[in-house]
Amino acid sequence: MAGRSKDCPKCNLASANLKRFDLSRGDLEGADLRRAILHRAQLAGANLAGANLTGANLNKTDLKRADLAGARLGEAMLYEADLAEADLTRADLAGAMMGSSHLTFAKLDAANIADADLADAQMHGAKLKDADLSRSDLSQATLRRAELVGAHLEAASLARADLRGANLGGADLHEADLMRADLTGADLSGANLKGARLLLAKLTDAKLDDVDLAGTIMPDGTTHE
Secondary structure, X not given: OHHHOOOOOOOEOOOOEOOOOEOOOOEOOOOEOOOOEXXXXXXXXXXXXXXXXXXXEOOOXXXXXXXXXXXXXXXXXXXXXXXXXXXXXXXXXXXXXXXXXXXXXXXXOXXXXXXXXXXXXXXXXXXXXXXXXOOOEOOOOEOOOOEOOOOEOOOOEOOOOEOOOOEOOOOEOOOOEOOOOEOOOOEOOOOEOOOOEOOOOEOOOOEOOOOEOXXXXXXXXXXXX
């Protein structure tokens, strides 16, 4: 990046080494950042809408309030990345490694997050309406008051996840693992929990209207017919 300018929309930065660069509030809309190294870079408030970050190293990167709407982040590394309040609407995060990442109040509506690692992620208040989280690892993730209406969570791991007050209305959770998950006060109205595992899960004050529980392993270990 000539002169270390923060603005480089649609630039070809594939495989670039931008480790620890300060690109906060920079314009990188539509940039090609495939396999780029952005470890610990400062990208807070940056415009990365539509950027291609496939396979990029974003471990411990500051992406607070960044615009990543429609960005491609498939198989990207985002371990401990700070994405608080970031806009990831319709972003492709399939297979991304996001363990212990911070996604508090992030916008992930209609995002593809299938097969991703989100273990221990902080997702309090995140917006995940219609997001695809199928087969993803959300074990021990914090999803308090998260919006997951219509989300796809089939075969996802939510073991020990904190889902207190979360809205899972109409979500697809068939064959999901919710062992020891805390669903206190959660709204599961119309959700599909067919074949899911709820062993030792907390369901105090949870809304279970019109929930499909066929074959579900209940908190007490019995199987719902």
